[in-house]
Amino acid sequence: MKKLNRFIRYTLLLYGLIVLVYFTFARPALINWGAKKEEIKMQLPGADLISDNRIVSTRAINIKAPPEKIWPWISQTGQNRGGFNSYYWLENIFGATMENASTIHPEWQDPLVGDTVYYGKNEGYALVSLVDKNRYYSLGGWTFFLQPINVGNTRLIVRYPSMEVRQSTFMKIYYYGLFEALHFIMESGMMMGIRQKAERL
Amino acid sequence: MKMASGISYKNVAFISAKLATVGVLAYSLLIMAYALIRSSVTIFKMMPKDERQGILFLNSLSIAYAVVIFSLTMALVSSMGGALSGMILKKSLLVFNPLCNKKKAVLIGIIVFVMLLGMLYIIFYSALGPNLNHPEPLLFWFAFPAIFFCIACVKGSVLLNIILRNSL
Numbered sequence: 001m002k003k004l005n006r007f008i009r010y011t012l013l014l015y016g017l018i019v020l021v022y023f024t025f026a027r028p029a030l031i032n033w034g035a036k037k038e039e040i041k042m043q044l045p046g047a048d049l050i051s052d053n054r055i056v057s058t059r060a061i062n063i064k065a066p067p068e069k070i071w072p073w074i075s076q077t078g079q080n081r082g083g084f085n086s087y088y089w090l091e092n093i094f095g096a097t098m099e100n101a102s103t104i105h106p107e108w109q110d111p112l113v114g115d116t117v118y119y120g121k122n123e124g125y126a127l128v129s130l131v132d133k134n135r136y137y138s139l140g141g142w143t144f145f146l147q148p149i150n151v152g153n154t155r156l157i158v159r160y161p162s163m164e165v166r167q168s169t170f171m172k173i174y175y176y177g178l179f180e181a182l183h184f185i186m187e188s189g190m191m192m193g194i195r196q197k198a199e200r201l
Numbered sequence: 202m203k204m205a206s207g208i209s210y211k212n213v214a215f216i217s218a219k220l221a222t223v224g225v226l227a228y229s230l231l232i233m234a235y236a237l238i239r240s241s242v243t244i245f246k247m248m249p250k251d252e253r254q255g256i257l258f259l260n261s262l263s264i265a266y267a268v269v270i271f272s273l274t275m276a277l278v279s280s281m282g283g284a285l286s287g288m289i290l291k292k293s294l295l296v297f298n299p300l301c302n303k304k305k306a307v308l309i310g311i312i313v314f315v316m317l318l319g320m321l322y323i324i325f326y327s328a329l330g331p332n333l334n335h336p337e338p339l340l341f342w343f344a345f346p347a348i349f350f351c352i353a354c355v356k357g358s359v360l361l362n363i364i365l366r367n368s369l
Contacts (some may be wrong), residue, residue: 001216011226015269018262026262033259087240093341095332101289122330177270181263185240189255192247 022181030184034191035060039157046130049141050161055175059187060157063195067134067146067154069199074137074144076101076108078117085193086186096120100193111137156191207368208361210295213291214284217357221283222276224349231339279323283353286317290358294365301366303359308360310358314351 022043027187032040042058050056063070082101084091087100091098098120115128117139137144147155148198162183163175244257290313298305325342326333332340 001219004219005233007223008219008226011230015273018265018269022262022266026259026266029255030259030263033256087243089239089337090236092335092337095329095335095338097332097335120332178267181267181270183261185267186262188260189240189243192244192256196247 027180029183033059033136033184033188035157039155042157044143044157045132045136045143045158046110046141046143048161049129049138050120050159051055051164054161055163057160057162058079058157059160059191060125060155061191061195062149063154063156063198064152065154065198067148070146070154070156070194071105071134072104072109073197074146075111075131075133076105077137077139077144079120079123080116080118081105081108084190085197086189090185090189091120094120096109096123102197115171130144132174156194158187158191207325207364208290208291210288210291213287213361214258217287217290217353218284219278220353220357221279221286224346224353225272225276225279228346228349229268229275232272233265233268236268240264276331280315282321283303286313286354287361289313289317289353289358294358294361298362301362301369303362306358306362307355310355313358314354317354318347318350 023180026117039060040058043073049162073082073085074126077084077097082105083098087101088096088098096119109133110133111128113131115124117128118125121133127143128137129140130136130143135146141159141161142168145157145159147157148156160183163171240260241257243254244260248256264311293309293313294301294306298309322333322343329338330343335343
């Protein structure tokens with residue numbers, strides 16, 4: 001029994017340390033991972049879909065490819081299409097039945113406003129709210145914006161409107177306790193996945 | 202509540218709850234290690250050397266933090282489940298194994314495990330729906346924890362049986 005008590009004590013100590021380091025160093029950096037100050041303030045398409053009282057994250061990554069080579073991977077986003085280009089094995093633990101396409105599918109290249117994009121099998125979904133080929137794509141305010149830097153280099157800027165600031169305590173616990181970290185893991189994974197595929201094209 | 206059985210229901214519940222907590226914490230550490238290693242390997246493949254460090258740090262901490270919060274919540278729920286399992290085991294041993302036979306104690310441990318596992322399946326199925334039956338969620342949420350649970354039930358039943366026999 002002493003061994004069990006010691007195991008619980010040390011594990012909780014480690015957990016406490018993780019929570020402390022997460023809130024002190026990681027959380028402030030992951031909200032707007034990779035984005036410059038001007039990009040955080042930048043008006044992106046779909047801004048009118050985001051209410052003022054939301055916590056918004058803006059993340060960005062450089063891609064050594066022109067927008068035309070990045071777009072095909074963004075346009076086929078969705079569990080019912082080419083996946084999310086993120087950690088599919090992590091999504092599948094939660095029953096998403098996700099499969100990331102390794103090739104471009106012509107049938108998913110022209111998404112239309114109102115198309116349904118599933119986050120997982122039998123799970124939630126979003127409707128495509130804005131599309132401008134090779135420029136931007138938005139799912140209810142979750143916007144993927146392609147900004148050309150020069151010939152052959154593009155900035156992928158992703159804005160996500162998450163929880164409303166005024167929320168129930170339960171929702172706040174869920175948001176700060178789980179959602180925010182999980183969403184960062186999946187979204188950054190998605191951005192890196194898109195980059196890898198676009199640069200390989 | 203103390204009976205001629207040498208250990209009270211309260212103590213059985215307390216020890217069982219503690220065992221369940223240990224099981225959840227140990228499992229969460231394994232899951233944390235798995236997710237950290239697998240996602241870090243993916244990042245190593247995807248990102249150039251000079252851009253890796255920041256995202257590796259943020260990704261690792263986010264995974265660790267999410268696992269911590271999730272496992273603490275699960276530990277709370279599991280400790281209650283563990284306490285209940287312990288009390289059911291003791292009651293079953295007292296009713297069905299008054300002579301404290303070891304083989305019978307093992308069998309009772311297995312039966313209690315199967316019954317409670319069935320209940321767990323119903324609870325997880327109501328949360329995840331048919332998606333639970335896919336290999337990954339089935340292994341992660343059900344099969345691997347079931348191994349911990351089976352060992353705890355059978356070993357717990359045998360130990361409880363020894364305590365009961367010594368108090369006869």
